[in-house]
Amino acid sequence: MEKNLWQQVQLVRQQSPLVHNITNYVVMNNTANALLAAGASPIMAHAKSEIREMINIAHSVVINIGTLDEYWSESMLMAAETANAIHKPWVLDPVGAGATSFRDQILHQLLQFHPTVIRGNASEIIALAKINTTVTKGVDSTAESNDAVEAAQILVQQYNTIVCISGETDIILSPTQTIQIKNGHSLMTKVTGLGCSASALAGAFIAVAEDKAAGIAAAMSLLGIAGELAVRESKGPGSLQVNLIDKLYNMTEEEFTSHLKIEKS
Amino acid sequence: MEKNLWQQVQLVRQQSPLVHNITNYVVMNNTANALLAAGASPIMAHAKSEIREMINIAHSVVINIGTLDEYWSESMLMAAETANAIHKPWVLDPVGAGATSFRDQILHQLLQFHPTVIRGNASEIIALAKINTTVTKGVDSTAESNDAVEAAQILVQQYNTIVCISGETDIILSPTQTIQIKNGHSLMTKVTGLGCSASALAGAFIAVAEDKAAGIAAAMSLLGIAGELAVRESKGPGSLQVNLIDKLYNMTEEEFTSHLKIEKS
Amino acid sequence: MEKNLWQQVQLVRQQSPLVHNITNYVVMNNTANALLAAGASPIMAHAKSEIREMINIAHSVVINIGTLDEYWSESMLMAAETANAIHKPWVLDPVGAGATSFRDQILHQLLQFHPTVIRGNASEIIALAKINTTVTKGVDSTAESNDAVEAAQILVQQYNTIVCISGETDIILSPTQTIQIKNGHSLMTKVTGLGCSASALAGAFIAVAEDKAAGIAAAMSLLGIAGELAVRESKGPGSLQVNLIDKLYNMTEEEFTSHLKIEKS
Numbered sequence: 001m002e003k004n005l006w007q008q009v010q011l012v013r014q015q016s017p018l019v020h021n022i023t024n025y026v027v028m029n030n031t032a033n034a035l036l037a038a039g040a041s042p043i044m045a046h047a048k049s050e051i052r053e054m055i056n057i058a059h060s061v062v063i064n065i066g067t068l069d070e071y072w073s074e075s076m077l078m079a080a081e082t083a084n085a086i087h088k089p090w091v092l093d094p095v096g097a098g099a100t101s102f103r104d105q106i107l108h109q110l111l112q113f114h115p116t117v118i119r120g121n122a123s124e125i126i127a128l129a130k131i132n133t134t135v136t137k138g139v140d141s142t143a144e145s146n147d148a149v150e151a152a153q154i155l156v157q158q159y160n161t162i163v164c165i166s167g168e169t170d171i172i173l174s175p176t177q178t179i180q181i182k183n184g185h186s187l188m189t190k191v192t193g194l195g196c197s198a199s200a201l202a203g204a205f206i207a208v209a210e211d212k213a214a215g216i217a218a219a220m221s222l223l224g225i226a227g228e229l230a231v232r233e234s235k236g237p238g239s240l241q242v243n244l245i246d247k248l249y250n251m252t253e254e255e256f257t258s259h260l261k262i263e264k265s
Numbered sequence: 266m267e268k269n270l271w272q273q274v275q276l277v278r279q280q281s282p283l284v285h286n287i288t289n290y291v292v293m294n295n296t297a298n299a300l301l302a303a304g305a306s307p308i309m310a311h312a313k314s315e316i317r318e319m320i321n322i323a324h325s326v327v328i329n330i331g332t333l334d335e336y337w338s339e340s341m342l343m344a345a346e347t348a349n350a351i352h353k354p355w356v357l358d359p360v361g362a363g364a365t366s367f368r369d370q371i372l373h374q375l376l377q378f379h380p381t382v383i384r385g386n387a388s389e390i391i392a393l394a395k396i397n398t399t400v401t402k403g404v405d406s407t408a409e410s411n412d413a414v415e416a417a418q419i420l421v422q423q424y425n426t427i428v429c430i431s432g433e434t435d436i437i438l439s440p441t442q443t444i445q446i447k448n449g450h451s452l453m454t455k456v457t458g459l460g461c462s463a464s465a466l467a468g469a470f471i472a473v474a475e476d477k478a479a480g481i482a483a484a485m486s487l488l489g490i491a492g493e494l495a496v497r498e499s500k501g502p503g504s505l506q507v508n509l510i511d512k513l514y515n516m517t518e519e520e521f522t523s524h525l526k527i528e529k530s
Numbered sequence: 531m532e533k534n535l536w537q538q539v540q541l542v543r544q545q546s547p548l549v550h551n552i553t554n555y556v557v558m559n560n561t562a563n564a565l566l567a568a569g570a571s572p573i574m575a576h577a578k579s580e581i582r583e584m585i586n587i588a589h590s591v592v593i594n595i596g597t598l599d600e601y602w603s604e605s606m607l608m609a610a611e612t613a614n615a616i617h618k619p620w621v622l623d624p625v626g627a628g629a630t631s632f633r634d635q636i637l638h639q640l641l642q643f644h645p646t647v648i649r650g651n652a653s654e655i656i657a658l659a660k661i662n663t664t665v666t667k668g669v670d671s672t673a674e675s676n677d678a679v680e681a682a683q684i685l686v687q688q689y690n691t692i693v694c695i696s697g698e699t700d701i702i703l704s705p706t707q708t709i710q711i712k713n714g715h716s717l718m719t720k721v722t723g724l725g726c727s728a729s730a731l732a733g734a735f736i737a738v739a740e741d742k743a744a745g746i747a748a749a750m751s752l753l754g755i756a757g758e759l760a761v762r763e764s765k766g767p768g769s770l771q772v773n774l775i776d777k778l779y780n781m782t783e784e785e786f787t788s789h790l791k792i793e794k795s
Contacts, residue, residue, distance in 0.1 A: 025290050026297050026309050029556055029722060030294065032723070033721065033771070036722055036767060037766065037768070044554070045597060045626070046597065047599035047603075048599070048600070049632040050632035053629070053631065057629065066309070068312060069314070099319065099322065100315035100318040102312060190301045234511075235511040236514035237301060237302055237514055238298065238509065238511040238514070239507055241298070241768070242771075242772055245766060246768040249767055290558050291559055294559060332575060333577060334601075335577060361573075364587065365580035366580075367579040455779065456566070457562035458559070501776030501777070502566060506772075506775075
């Protein structure tokens with residue numbers, strides 16, 4: 001598995017997939033830099049007048065609803081519909097799911113276009129499962145990991161998707177397997193948008209990986225290990241943001257395999 | 266006073282207030298990182314379909330008109346109206362006041378919802394007072410500090426608000442007191458959006474402070490001292506932006522109290 | 531020439547021109563910081579309700595279509611029309627030219643307002659020439675430099691503009707001269723938006739330079755040399771982005787003239 005994950009990292013560097021992002025204003029710069037550092041090619045565009053053409057030339061799509069509004073949500077729906085129709089893998093990052101009824105309504109519509117992957121934190125995954133099921137037992141808003149796993153399983157089953165729950169442990173659930181990644185560092189939660197970078201990297205990796213769940217595991221461990229190593233050279237979240245990009249760029253196989261903490265079941 | 270201000274810094278770190286920002290595209294990433302580094306929790310959202318719900322869950326609101334347009338200005342007005350109606354403290358950052366009639370018209374409307382604090386540079390405060398008063402004596406566009414103080418006093422009186430004039434000396438005027446903070450460094454003016462970070466931090470501090478003017482003084486001195494200390498380790502404005510976030514995060518009581526330059530009258 | 535270019539760098543620092551930017555979300559922060567570091571004063575605003583007033587107070591205008599949509603493209607057209615009408619120099623950065631028909635249609639309209647400079651990479655310049663000419667011989671999509679030069683010559687002739695083709699070698703073509711700048715470093719392509727920073731700096735320099743082509747050459751060499759020197763202190767693209775801003779700010783005449791690699795014909 002370790003060897004396989006490092007091969008995924010190399011595949012992204014070699015193939016440089018074109019990743020189309022409709023993401024939030026806060027993280028666009030960092031997301032683009034994270035993709036470039038990992039070897040991918042970011043596109044950021046959202047105009048309804050061109051979104052279908054853009055999706056057509058991309059290898060994968062990332063939809064992050066962080067700063068959505070009425071216009072952008074229509075773009076996101078067009079992008080998701082197009083990606084689904086022409087079989088481009090796509091990632092849904094349900095930022096702030098459950099916070100407002102507007103978000104939940106757009107998320108409900110987006111889910112109909114079968115995201116290849118859904119990546120969010122425990123609360124978001126729980127909120128997302130609540131939107132889309134009448135089975136609410138065990139799915140409450142306490143955001144404990146076990147609840148999130150149950151919520152994720154509902155989403156996996158209902159949409160035949162892969163769910164990645166980000167946290168101290170990243171849990172990746174597919175219809176056939178569960179992978180746990182225990183990399184990362186708590187200081188990463190003090191840098192805005194690293195969850196969004198995780199979703200963007202997932203987009204790059206599912207563009208090249210045959211085994212999508214393994215691709216997502218590679219993306220999460222790459223970011224987590226880059227974060228761990230970057231923290232060592234950082235005085236706080238400002239320098240961590242910078243050093244993490246450097247480390248995504250110059251991570252070696254030795255660094256990756258010696259720090260990887262993965263469990264599969 | 267020194268002890269009191271440091272207590273405010275600790276309050277933000279302990280309570281981690283949820284600060285809702287409708288701010289400009291240029292600074293969103295830095296603003297979010299400054300809030301996280303100081304211990305607060307940023308939200309960035311602007312959709313008219315959800316703005317009221319978002320304000321409802323936030324502890325304070327920051328409205329910064331930097332890159333406003335027709336849609337965003339309607340969001341800002343909804344946010345200000347909601348904040349005022351449900352008694353959430355809110356900050357107005359009148360970026361570019363006086364530059365165009367559109368800005369002045371939106372600012373005029375925003376002022377009707379009684380911002381808890383207005384933070385701007387001398388020119389912006391002078392322009393803002395001009396918009397909203399027929400008393401124009403002493404309020405001209407030369408942007409000298411004394412003129413700004415007179416303009417600030419007009420705004421304080423007319424809207425029962427607190428005004429913070431940023432500059433080499435930050436002057437905070439409330440109906441009952443005047444506080445001067447002499448921290449900061451001239452290199453900070455070469456980093457885009459540190460004024461916007463000041464407004465965002467003011468938002469975090471008025472969410473937790475009972476004495477709002479003292480809270481704003483704590484926010485301004487925290488940013489100013491972080492800037493002074495960060496400059497020492499910086500080779501230019503690029504590294505200053507990074508080091509300042511680090512210093513907001515790891516500032517100690519000793520650093521804060523030994524560098525604080527405050528005068529109250 | 532070397533002496534002349536350094537004088538342009540000093541002119542920007544002394545005159546601090548007001549550069550109005552309608553640019554993309556991804557790079558706004560970096561672009562503003564690059565302009566500040568070089569000594570210019572950035573404005574970022576796009577509202578149709580104020581764009582004409584803003585252009586009126588600016589010394590130059592930069593239009594970058596990176597994340598355009600229907601609203602923003604109308605703003606861009608108003609800005610270009612105004613700049614052309616009141617003789618403010620303006621830069622067109624045709625990001626993603628040729629990628630979608632929407633982009634090409636907006637670019638076609640923007641070109642009618644005679645940009646002072648067009649700055650793009652080889653593929654973008656080739657795509658742009660294709661949009662606006664029926665002479666397609668030699669202008670294909672292979673993006674080789676020679677093809678881009680031919681495409682640039684067509685644009686120079688047709689719009690009486692200056693074209694700057696960015697790449698390993700920057701080629702600046704005006705109706706009367708060709709300048710080649712061989713500064714820069716390949717790691718710069720791993721930082722998002724340095725091309726956009728190049729366009730923004732071109733905007734600052736044409737605001738102060740009498741010889742616009744020399745001004746653009748100064749902007750490109752300043753950025754290229756800053757990049758070369760910054761790479762030496764960087765561990766990857768994250769730290770390069772930071773160090774490059776520092777170096778734009780503190781570049782000395784000795785550093786500039788000793789590293790400049792320029793050829794004129």
